[in-house]
Amino acid sequence: MPTHKPPARPAAVIHQQQRIYSGRVIDLDLVDVDLPNGHRTSLELISHPGGAAVVALNERQEVCLLYQYRQAAEGWLWEVPAGKLDGKPPEQTARAELAEEAGLTARDWRSLGTVVSSPGVFKEVVHLYLAQNLTPVPPNPEPSEVYEIAWISLKEALRQALTGELRDAKSVIALCRAAHCVGITF
Amino acid sequence: MPTHKPPARPAAVIHQQQRIYSGRVIDLDLVDVDLPNGHRTSLELISHPGGAAVVALNERQEVCLLYQYRQAAEGWLWEVPAGKLDGKPPEQTARAELAEEAGLTARDWRSLGTVVSSPGVFKEVVHLYLAQNLTPVPPNPEPSEVYEIAWISLKEALRQALTGELRDAKSVIALCRAAHCVGITF
Numbered sequence: 519m520p521t522h523k524p525p526a527r528p529a530a531v532i533h534q535q536q537r538i539y540s541g542r543v544i545d546l547d548l549v550d551v552d553l554p555n556g557h558r559t560s561l562e563l564i565s566h567p568g569g570a571a572v573v574a575l576n577e578r579q580e581v582c583l584l585y586q587y588r589q590a591a592e593g594w595l596w597e598v599p600a601g602k603l604d605g606k607p608p609e610q611t612a613r614a615e616l617a618e619e620a621g622l623t624a625r626d627w628r629s630l631g632t633v634v635s636s637p638g639v640f641k642e643v644v645h646l647y648l649a650q651n652l653t654p655v656p657p658n659p660e661p662s663e664v665y666e667i668a669w670i671s672l673k674e675a676l677r678q679a680l681t682g683e684l685r686d687a688k689s690v691i692a693l694c695r696a697a698h699c700v701g702i703t704f
Numbered sequence: 705m706p707t708h709k710p711p712a713r714p715a716a717v718i719h720q721q722q723r724i725y726s727g728r729v730i731d732l733d734l735v736d737v738d739l740p741n742g743h744r745t746s747l748e749l750i751s752h753p754g755g756a757a758v759v760a761l762n763e764r765q766e767v768c769l770l771y772q773y774r775q776a777a778e779g780w781l782w783e784v785p786a787g788k789l790d791g792k793p794p795e796q797t798a799r800a801e802l803a804e805e806a807g808l809t810a811r812d813w814r815s816l817g818t819v820v821s822s823p824g825v826f827k828e829v830v831h832l833y834l835a836q837n838l839t840p841v842p843p844n845p846e847p848s849e850v851y852e853i854a855w856i857s858l859k860e861a862l863r864q865a866l867t868g869e870l871r872d873a874k875s876v877i878a879l880c881r882a883a884h885c886v887g888i889t890f
Binding site: 527549554592641679683687 | 713715716724725727728729730732734735737739740741743745746747748749750752755771773774775776777778779780781783788815816817818819820821822823824825826827828829830832847848850865866867868869871872873874876877880881884889
């Protein structure tokens, strides 16, 4: 049976790379590559600094969710607290976002691994964490982030993640991995 | 307790939109908006046609995974069969991708909902499906897609999705929802 780590495979060879756009959050490149099968193709690749996202779980087994306005989704989405990396280590970004967005610090941190958001064109990798033993601190939300905070039971959040009511990729995955991590079966 | 559908909230008002790039897969716009809190900001928004992804589950409770080269991830990733929407309904794209990539048709299809890949900047929505009662057909892979096919038990795929060994967002979510759908607990 194959495992998740098959033998090493060749990578593509980059022939040419053209920077189309350098922006505040993302960069866009057109990249001509010889794929590992020898086929030459041109790819649109979007660079992104990556992110960190946090399942904050309190002693009542409730998680902190943000109901956030997202122009890219043309509406409001339920998400776990999260933010872009800015050169600091991912866990430090996770701690800062949890404090700023949700007004929480946590004594116990566990990694829930990473997730690749959309590997066809988008280079973003999000680092996921479970934070426990929470203490309130003054939040410091950015004016460009519009959201309300809610607490729901991890079991209910998990149900919504699995039925498709909760749709934000990093949040669905972080909630499933957090539930697995603390031994909640579903 | 809050539900996933709080009262309707206002949307942002778009002031100006500038097309930076129109590409083969994605478009990039700079959009000036007044956010629902009144704050004016400029956003980089990447349009994407969206996608469809399929957990193909055979009668031995194994799923079809592709070990695929992804330049955006600078390496090889395990993923479920998937592809971009091209104007056809999502389920039709799912059927076409399962046939072309994995050489499979399925008699039974169930929706596993949708997922928003990265709502900060990226508009992609992926439609997820569970396909059962599979029959082999001749595959028809595109030369620009480099992958190998493997079958592993849904339980093992789920374990990898939850521990972080499997990292592709749509695949992790599709596998968790598929397991939930067929009553596998984890």
